[in-house]
Amino acid sequence: xxxxxxxxxxxxxxxxxxxxxxxxxxxxxxxxxxxLKVVRRTDGRLLFPFDGAPExxxxxxxxxxIAAAQVYGEQxxxxxxxHPEM
Numbered sequence: 001x002x003x004x005x006x007x008x009x010x011x012x013x014x015x016x017x018x019x020x021x022x023x024x025x026x027x028x029x030x031x032x033x034x035x036l037k038v039v040r041r042t043d044g045r046l047l048f049p050f051d052g053a054p055e056x057x058x059x060x061x062x063x064x065x066i067a068a069a070q071v072y073g074e075q076x077x078x079x080x081x082x083h084p085e086m
């Protein structure tokens with residue numbers, strides 16, 4: 001028998017209801033990719049990355065890759081606040 005249980009989706013009410021983590025990874029000479037993780041705290045739902053999620057890069061610097069990941073994370077949060085993905 002499965003040990004998983006149903007957790008109902010609970011929409012977020014503010015940006016504080018999300019955990020956004022932005023970092024970078026190096027994939028060859030001067031090829032940096034943004035690494036992003038976005039979790040809605042209200043129900044623990046992982047919003048990014050998902051199957052088929054786009055790669056964030058490549059960029060020439062680590063700072064550009066992290067900035068791109070942060071901007072994309074902010075866009076995901078704003079989109080989920082406007083239209084919650086249930």
